[in-house]
Amino acid sequence: MKMRKVLAIAAAAAVSLALLTSCGDSSSAETASSSAAQSSSEAKEPSEYDTTVFTVTVPDGWSAAPVADLLKKFDGKINPEQVYILKGGTTAEEIYKYPYIWVSYYKDANTYASAKSLYKDAEDLSPIQIGDRTWEGYKYTSSGYPGTCLTSKDGNGLWVCLFVLENGDNKIAIEDEDVKTILSSLKIK
Numbered sequence: 118m119k120m121r122k123v124l125a126i127a128a129a130a131a132v133s134l135a136l137l138t139s140c141g142d143s144s145s146a147e148t149a150s151s152s153a154a155q156s157s158s159e160a161k162e163p164s165e166y167d168t169t170v171f172t173v174t175v176p177d178g179w180s181a182a183p184v185a186d187l188l189k190k191f192d193g194k195i196n197p198e199q200v201y202i203l204k205g206g207t208t209a210e211e212i213y214k215y216p217y218i219w220v221s222y223y224k225d226a227n228t229y230a231s232a233k234s235l236y237k238d239a240e241d242l243s244p245i246q247i248g249d250r251t252w253e254g255y256k257y258t259s260s261g262y263p264g265t266c267l268t269s270k271d272g273n274g275l276w277v278c279l280f281v282l283e284n285g286d287n288k289i290a291i292e293d294e295d296v297k298t299i300l301s302s303l304k305i306k
Contacts, residue, residue, distance in 0.1 A: 163298065167306070169197040171222050174302035176295040182209040184219070198222050202299055204289050212281070216289040218299060219279040226275035232266065233257070242267075245291065248301025250276070265291060267300075276303055 163174045166181035175181045184199035191197060199221045206215035223229050233239045236257035245252045245267070254267035265280040278300065282289055289296060 165302075166200060166202075168200050169306065171198075171306060172302070172304050173200060173202065173220060174298055175202060176298050179204050179295060179299070180207045182207070182211075184209065198224075204295075205287055214284060216281050216284045216287050218289075218296070219281075220299075220303065221277045221279075222271075222303075222305065223275045223277065225273060226270060229268070229275050229277060231268075247297050250300070250303075252278075252300065267291070271305065274305065 163176045166173050166175050168183070173181065180203050182201040182203060183195035184201060186193050186196045199219065201209055201212055201217050201219055203211060203215045203217040206212070206217065212219075233255050236255075236259065239255045239257040241255050242253070242265070250269040250271075252267040252269045254265060256263065256265045258264070262284075263282045265282060267276075267278045267280070269276045280289065280291070280296075
């Protein structure tokens with residue numbers, strides 16, 4: 118069962134990575150991830166995390182971790198157009214242990230390709246109003262584990278949030294107040 122969970126999470130991450138237009142060098146991201154996660158996880162009040170492209174509120178009990186620039190779009194360091202927001206974890210390496218939201222911003226919405234067709238059981242969700250944004254998307258199961266992908270247009274840009282809803286004994290839901298706080302706080306700089 119544990120191996121199945123690891124494979125499911127790895128498959129979801131691999132599909133997401135293949136669809137994303139930018140990502141980076143994990144060794145550079147580790148240092149940034151550790152220091153960013155420490156400052157986020159120590160806060161008792163929600164804190165703001167700044168990727169240099171956008172800002173996001175990180176509630177207490179959650180941490181922000183930079184995403185590696187795997188495609189070397191940003192000199193192989195971290196990708197400022199993406200961030201992991203983990204419930205319980207503190208580093209990017211812990212996405213295999215905790216539920217999280219992988220937030221990505223595309224300056225040009227036309228560069229995004231949905232992974233919906235890759236899942237046999239993908240189901241469209243009704244549009245969801247959170248803060249000033251309307252989110253559309255779908256839910257799916259990958260190797261028995263539930264996930265959700267939500268998108269919201271922002272001018273010519275597009276927010277894409279990939280949710281790993283369950284990991285171990287930990288769970289998150291789109292309806293959670295912390296999740297709504299995160300989604301409603303997203304702002305382009």
